[in-house]
Amino acid sequence: MSGSPGWSRQYDLIASEYAAKNEVSAYNAHYERPATIGLLGDVRALRVLEAGCGAGPLTQWLIEHGASVRAFDISPAMVDLARSRVGDRADLFVADLAAPMRFAADGSFDLIVASLVLHYVEDWVPVLREFRRLLAPGGAVVFSTHHPTADAKAFSPDDYFASKLVSERWDYGSGIDVRFWRRPLSAMTRAIVEAGFVISNLVEPEPTPELQQLDPELDHRFRTQPQFLFFRLI
Template sequence: MTDYDDFAVAYARSNESNLFNAHYARPEVVRLLGDLRGRRVLDVGCGSGTLTESLVEQGAVVTGSDRSAAMVELARERLGDRAELDVVDLSSPLPYADASFDDAVACLVLHYVQDWSAPLAELRRVLRPGGRVVVVVNHPTAHAVVYPDADYFATREYSEDYEFDGRTVWLTFWHRPLHAMSDAFTEAGFRIGTISEPPPAPGTPVELLPPGLEPGRSFICFLFMVLEAV
């Protein structure tokens, strides 16, 4: 799994205003969750706390966790005592009691994990019955477009270079086809309530959009799913 400790500050700076986080993933997660006033929310893979802060501002009681100690420290600087923040590896048992949360968010974290069985089982355990998880992952169709010679139906590891605040880093992901995602959710005790492939948020600066993409139009980037605990 990619070690964000090595470039936490550069990633956090980019995350504040870039297309994919600030104008795409964060606003769509908030939209999908709806009214959060008084709801207990777990934000796994919280990073530097930008989404965590958005959830707090919506009235949620938020616990954020991340395997990167450097990221959690940045989140603590941002949020102070407005949220509980813990260093937790999603591949390990979560340090929370059964049915502790009404909702959870796994935004841009599961695609770093090869085996989803234990993480999803833990998310189901800490959610109350009827609770929701918003999952955001790299869109599997994008992988098929970028890597046309790869086997779409195979779960496979791949790495790509990205630039964050002027620094180039390599991120390692796991591609899995859509049916494999669905199977993993079902086996963990979830059903898919919503699938979203949204456009960037209204008001996104035109200069941030991919070449040729008109404002208000969707593009293949991330896949957003709302899972319901059954």
Template sequence: MASEDEPVAKAAYDELADTYADEVRTNPYNADLEFPATSSLVPDVDGKRVLDAGCGTGAYTEWLLDRGADVVGVDVSEAMLAHARERVGDRATFHRADLAAPLEFAETDAFDGVVSALALGYVEEWRESFSEFARILEPGGFFVFSTGHPFDQFPFGGDDGRANYFDVELAEKNWEVDVPYYRRPVSAVVNPLLESGFRLERLLEPRPTERFEETWPERYEKESRYPVFLCVRSRLS
């Protein structure tokens, strides 16, 4: 678990960075469930300035660069950033930054778009983060993000009676190490977005692709019927 003075999942991702760099390319939940849905929401980025917020090991950074974007990537884990730099070289600029804090490197109206894939679940209070994204975006700029689906993360019928769906609560998932994250209700996903000046354009609850079925058939049926991720496209009013 993170100490009180560092972001909640930093230590876990520092430890997981090497494994994550390999698995993000092939893990069906990333490559064949979340990525196809989130990337489908991103508008044309050719010649656009895009912030990859929570860039991790650089999967979306590389994808955006390949489509002609001028990309700045940020992440709280220097170990993850090292993999991102190795992946794309000097094609992008990277900063170590906490999405829960002001992005001091970025001027007002500095970007045309923000993409944040599966990173905001490690931030407790989204209003401050979304307000900061609104500050650094030009009017009309897009904000695309993905997060764990609230219905997948809440232990309906399987908890000890203390969990509260309507609260933003700290939880843990176990990969190779325990990774803390914040689960939240649907209202705590949508309302901070609207209150920060964004308008909701599209929402996806992705289903696994055919390649997911080929790769992990024993999980395909369940994930075809139950939500895992929530993917959102919005635009600054």
């Protein structure tokens, strides 16, 4: 596996390997997932839409905590993995977050979760407007994305304010270039406000206490350079 795969299908090429790593990786298991779950609150009996569900670790958590879940991903291979994980306990389907979400009527969901997926989309405004449309009164969106300062250091050291398509080499198979959009915090908040949301919480989490024992080096990295940023919107 090498080179830069088609934009919309890059996860198809790495689905199984990504799913296995995601399960145990400090980035996901000891940093991203606990922080996202911390922002969800009580999901019992909530109608939840999960965008970019990947292989379904959060889908499973949502189901096991009493939510009724519809979940989608642009990668058919990822959706297959999620399906083998949760079976028919969730309604899983292939869809593109960047396209109009015709699969659901206005006000269909109490909660929308988008974990580590929005950085694959250039323009957040239409996506967030669709989320707004799909939410019932009193509903909320919870999402995580790359921390803008982490991406600035790596990809835009001379211009923090640039929003741009960048590519990162991941050590999967013989290597794969994964593309995503880096943007400054102000571009995120501008899109959130333009789509009619209010930020009710913004979190820069610390890694779980166990990580200090499990992987002191990564614990240090997360404490000196935040990797992800978390929002709850209403």
